[in-house]
Amino acid sequence: MPFLRVASPGLLTTVQDRGRFYFQKWGVPVAGAMDEYALRVANMLVGNHEDEACLEITLLGPEIMFLEAGLIALTGGDLGAVLNDSPVEPWSSFPVEKGDTLKFTGRGIGCRAYLGVAGGFKVPRVMESKSTYLRGSMGGMKGRALREGDELEVDKQELNKSFISVQAPPEYRYEPAPPFVVRVILGPQEHAFTQRGIETFLKSKYVVTHESDRMGCRLDGPVIQHKGEPDIISDGIAIGSIQVPGKGTPIIMMAERQTTGGYAKIATVITPDLWKIAQAKPGDGISFTAVTPEQARSEYIEYENMLKKLPRKLAQLQEKQWEKGENKKLLLVRVAGKEYRVEIKEL
């Protein structure tokens, strides 16, 4: 039984999990969510494994009709979500009923929102991932963005699991506010640039251009000077790698990046700041500041520790809400081979 129907697809709505890892040595791009932080939080809000597939919604959101009751969550950029004409709290989970409609009014705070559903979206795993790799036409919904009329099912509903809506605590919610200051580790090819080139890179303000997509965020701004040739012998590209082709302006390589490439890479964005690139819209400003690998590691550990604590914090919040009687529990139960949704309220 399908869970939702796409009434209108929006600009670019794709199914994404954290990505297709372990096949990069064969040239297979990772793809996956541009903003892995928002994806992981969306999954946690609905009680999923943090790697489950969500919908990645870009700038102009879709119109979605729900065909079944369920618990969904929205995180990431605030694209003006309204459920049956009432605005939805950002960074929270909420129940939907059969016949409900979710629309996006295009508020445009940030660039990408993530819609998670308890149980995850059911699409075939291709090479161990549900992520859509658009250029390779594989994964997700038949290897493509969602279209009008597409229907998606929920993957696995766990039995006796309570559906209680909850909002992520304030310290877990960001509101994208450009210009973004992005922390980077210099290298691996910073030696391919002059000292002046590196100073230009670190001291200038760059602007996101319209050519940006899931593969790379292309920037416009002061030209970064190479020492010699801008081309290197093709080598591996990490997420957040900042390539500088001959033209002299940077391209930040993102989720759908190719695995290898031949432009010198001046620096790499650190993981806790990747969301800023994912949420930057054409016209937004970006500047870079360098950190050492040691500083980056302690930032990374803090980032992961914080995410690790979130499921427990959410469980505590849900417990409190339940005690206060502000909420209802939805249970999925199976009786004599048939599944029932049971709504529980305290008398």
Added chain:
Amino acid sequence: MYARAKYLPAGDKGLVVEFGNSISKDINIKVRSFALAIDNAGIPGLLEYIPSYRSLLIIYDPLTWEFKLLVNRLKQLEDNLSMMQFPNPQIYCLPVAYGGEYGPDLYFICEHTGLKKEDVIKIHSGVDYLIYMLGFTPGFPYLGGMDERIAAPRLNSPRGKISAGSVGIAGSQTGIYPIESPGGWRIIGRTPVKLFDPDNERPVLLNAGDYVRFYPVSVDEYYQIARAVEKGEYNVYVIECAAREE
């Protein structure tokens, strides 16, 4: 080749081990030896790696490893690298329909080089090409060893769509497009063999370190093979080399 490998940071979970700054068989063998050494060592917290011409990008878990400590551990691997044993390389023989509708740029290669069509085909299919690396798109092999006599510049403006299986020339490189993609290489033929099939148990046909040999087939043979490929009844002809070619 560098006397010692360079260890460079590529973000908070990437580390590049670079063995040199040129395209050569010796450097590439180092890269592949190092990849094999990593596979054998079973170091915890190493998630995956991307081998390329002259370096290896390693993706690791920063919760397990501090950059400097990982570098020290990898240097131990480097010290024992000469003892690596490689499996014997294999030659993958790929049928190619040259020219015509499948190779629209073959006439350009002839014009550019002054060679006859038969000679271009003979030269292109007369060499075993070393697969230096896979990258760019799933299963795309970077091949080394093309005869300079058939070298030709890329298209001035890339084509929007190149069919899967297309065999092309760009400068002194030759390659095969595993999936339909845009590209600027001069297309001289097409192979019906699938280099990438995500639904296959082994999605990527070729491996770095192995060889590709092209052999010309007629359009009729191309169709026969393509039909067999579709039915899953085609096996690529593979020659096992006796020993590693140094």
